[in-house]
Amino acid sequence: xxxxxxxxxxxxxxxxxxxxxxxxxxxxxxxxxxxxxxxxxxxxxxxxxxxxxxxxxxxxxxxxxxxxxxxxxxxxxxxxxxxxxxxxxxxxxxxxxxxxxxxxxxxxxxxxxxxxxxxxxxxxxxxxxxxxxxxxxxxxxxxxxxxxxxxxxxxxxxxxxxxxxxxxxxxxxxxxxxxxxxxxxxxxxxxxxxxxxxxxxxxxxxxxxxxxxxxxxxxxxxxxxxxxxxxxxxxxxxxxxxxxxxxxxxxxxxxxxxx
Amino acid sequence: xxxxxxxxxxxxxxxxxxxxxxxxxxxxxxxxxxxxxxxxxxxxxxxxxxxxxxxxxxxxxxxxxxxxxxxxxxxxxxxxxxxxxxxxxxxxxxxxxxxxxxxxxxxxxxxxxxxxxxxxxxxxxxxxxxxxxxxxxxxxxxxxxxxxxxxxxxxxxxxxxxxxxxxxxxxxxxxxxxxxxxxxxxxxxxxxxxxxxxxxxxxxxxxxxxxxxxxxxxxxxxxxxxxxxxxxxxxxxxxxxxxxxxxxxxxxxxxxxxxxxxxxxxxxxxxxxxxxxxxxxxxxxxxxxxxxxxxxxxxxxxxxxxxxxxxxxxxxxxxxxxxxxxxxxxxxxxxxxxxxxxxxxxxxxxxxxxxxxxxxx
Numbered sequence: 094x095x096x097x098x099x100x101x102x103x104x105x106x107x108x109x110x111x112x113x114x115x116x117x118x119x120x121x122x123x124x125x126x127x128x129x130x131x132x133x134x135x136x137x138x139x140x141x142x143x144x145x146x147x148x149x150x151x152x153x154x155x156x157x158x159x160x161x162x163x164x165x166x167x168x169x170x171x172x173x174x175x176x177x178x179x180x181x182x183x184x185x186x187x188x189x190x191x192x193x194x195x196x197x198x199x200x201x202x203x204x205x206x207x208x209x210x211x212x213x214x215x216x217x218x219x220x221x222x223x224x225x226x227x228x229x230x231x232x233x234x235x236x237x238x239x240x241x242x243x244x245x246x247x248x249x250x251x252x253x254x255x256x257x258x259x260x261x262x263x264x265x266x267x268x269x270x271x272x273x274x275x276x277x278x279x280x281x282x283x284x285x286x287x288x289x290x291x292x293x294x295x296x297x298x299x300x301x302x303x304x305x306x307x308x309x310x311x312x313x314x315x316x317x318x319x320x321x322x323x324x325x326x327x328x329x330x331x332x333x334x335x336x337x338x339x340x341x342x343x344x345x346x347x348x349x350x351x352x
Numbered sequence: 353x354x355x356x357x358x359x360x361x362x363x364x365x366x367x368x369x370x371x372x373x374x375x376x377x378x379x380x381x382x383x384x385x386x387x388x389x390x391x392x393x394x395x396x397x398x399x400x401x402x403x404x405x406x407x408x409x410x411x412x413x414x415x416x417x418x419x420x421x422x423x424x425x426x427x428x429x430x431x432x433x434x435x436x437x438x439x440x441x442x443x444x445x446x447x448x449x450x451x452x453x454x455x456x457x458x459x460x461x462x463x464x465x466x467x468x469x470x471x472x473x474x475x476x477x478x479x480x481x482x483x484x485x486x487x488x489x490x491x492x493x494x495x496x497x498x499x500x501x502x503x504x505x506x507x508x509x510x511x512x513x514x515x516x517x518x519x520x521x522x523x524x525x526x527x528x529x530x531x532x533x534x535x536x537x538x539x540x541x542x543x544x545x546x547x548x549x550x551x552x553x554x555x556x557x558x559x560x561x562x563x564x565x566x567x568x569x570x571x572x573x574x575x576x577x578x579x580x581x582x583x584x585x586x587x588x589x590x591x592x593x594x595x596x597x598x599x600x601x602x603x604x605x606x607x608x609x610x611x612x613x614x615x616x617x618x619x620x621x622x623x624x625x626x627x628x629x630x631x632x633x634x635x636x637x638x639x640x641x642x643x644x645x646x647x648x649x650x651x652x653x654x655x656x657x658x659x660x661x662x663x664x665x666x667x668x669x670x671x672x673x674x675x676x677x678x679x680x681x682x683x684x685x686x687x688x689x690x691x692x693x694x695x696x697x698x699x700x701x702x703x704x705x706x707x708x709x710x711x712x713x
Contacts, residue, residue, distance in 0.1 A: 137684055139683065
């Protein structure tokens with residue numbers, strides 16, 4: 094039996110919006126510590142890993158481990174029926190055919206209830222090792238989104254380079270090239286605008302902008318985004334949520350792109 | 353002798369059934385170059401009457417053959433003749449006109465006359481000439497000694513490779529290719545040192561635009577770009593005959609080559625005129641399509657007929673190319689789906705989703 098109550102439907106709406114571009118169908122894995130999801134895109138270049146800790150729900154109850162195989166398009170349709178401020182409750186039996194979603198409006202005078210059919214999804218889980226990244230960059234999500242958008246107009250890929258000067262995003266395309274440099278910045282009054290660069294060694298890696306653009310769909314979930322890079326391992330883009338919940342995207346680097 | 357043992361009234365569409373040994377192979381058909389699948393040009397030597405006095409005022413006619421077919425080359429031909437003989441020799445003596453109005457035999461004989469010194473071609477000439485009685489100056493003149501010609505054979509391979517979009521080159525459409533072939537022929541004729549007064553061009557597209565373009569490039573000559581110029585000007589008619597004969601023979605040479613090299617025990621029916629509207633051409637395309645390579649260098653792959661066959665349901669083999677982005681490494685190259693590696697980060701992996709896919713890591 095699963096019962097998970099979210100104070101704000103907006104969270105789940107945004108999560109689905111953020112990953113739907115990458116993944117069409119996936120399992121929501123529920124256990125007593127929360128609800129998680131891990132899936133790769135079709136080309137196996139990008140991976141999304143989300144975890145909503147049980148603390149993010151009130152209350153949260155999950156007696157047995159349940160996998161909810163969900164078509165995200167269908168889920169999005171149902172979630173469109175919810176207002177951002179609605180209280181959302183997810184319910185499922187122990188061996189469910191459907192997941193039940195209940196939306197209550199803030200004044201508790203309107204209750205809508207939907208059953209979404211589930212599917213069996215064979216999914217592989219990748220073990221993501223703990224990595225001490227050589228460079229960790231925190232910046233406003235909106236800034237990362239803007240960089241991605243601006244550079245997409247010029248090229249298909251971007252080289253993210255991190256050194257003591259700061260971090261630079263460079264790309265080169267048919268029409269010319271572009272380069273955006275960010276330096277460390279601290280705003281005590283508005284910490285959301287901080288740019289923080291922690292680096293143990295210089296890093297330069299190239300990534301497909303198409304995927305970074307997809308990741309940026311999660312910008313609405315968190316004011317800050319954290320990019321973690323090490324040479325020759327996938328980039329991790331993390332949007333931290335309240336209560337240690339998170340949504341993380343991993344993107345394999347392009348190799349041999351120096352010429 | 354030069355007599356062709358086929359009756360004059362043979363219907364035009366049967367011309368392809370004439371066995372190759374009976375076909376006069378004009379010098380414009382260069383078999384090795386043709387079979388190589390490359391575009392090439394042929395230029396006749398300057399005829400003796402003009403070579404002896406290069407200041408002779410000449411008129412040029414240009415026409416094309418084989419624009420529409422899905423098979424074989426497109427031929428652009430340039431024909432030149434001293435201005436004083438333009439009508440008397442070409443129209444009055446030899447009755448050059450639009451190649452479509454002449455039978456294959458007449459065309460072939462005219463071509464033969466054009467390429468044969470007068471002494472031996474007398475028979476063929478009298479055979480063709482409708483009325484040479486009042487020809488005057490033309491009577492002493494002959495096609496071979498007074499007329500020059502050239503032709504560019506745009507191969508099917510180069511037409512389609514220019515037309516089909518590629519990541520490196522912008523598509524180069526058929527009209528632009530035709531215009532460039534025309535300009536090149538004229539330029540190279542100028543380069544031979546001829547005194548050119550008039551240039552007549554038969555066109556398919558808009559004459560005005562084309563004419564303006566040519567006038568800019570060749571300001572010295574009077575230029576007339578007209579539709580149906582092959583009927584109006586005998587010199588264009590002559591060019592159209594050269595082009596048509598060249599194309600027909602070229603197609604025949606390609607057919608022989610195909611029959612010689614086809615892996616099929618029975619080469620099947622002839623491809624006919626090579627036009628998409630010709631059932632024999634489309635039947636041949638259907639019957640001989642290789643699921644991987646399609647057809648040989650004789651086929652214009654950019655034509656709808658060919659594309660439809662390749663993409664249609666009977667269809668060519670489908671090849672799945674690797675992701676365009678082959679430089680991107682896959683996630684699975686980094687992260688293992690082996691359950692034992694599931695760390696604290698992936699708490700759920702312990703319960704769910706052992707690798708069930710066919711991929712092997």
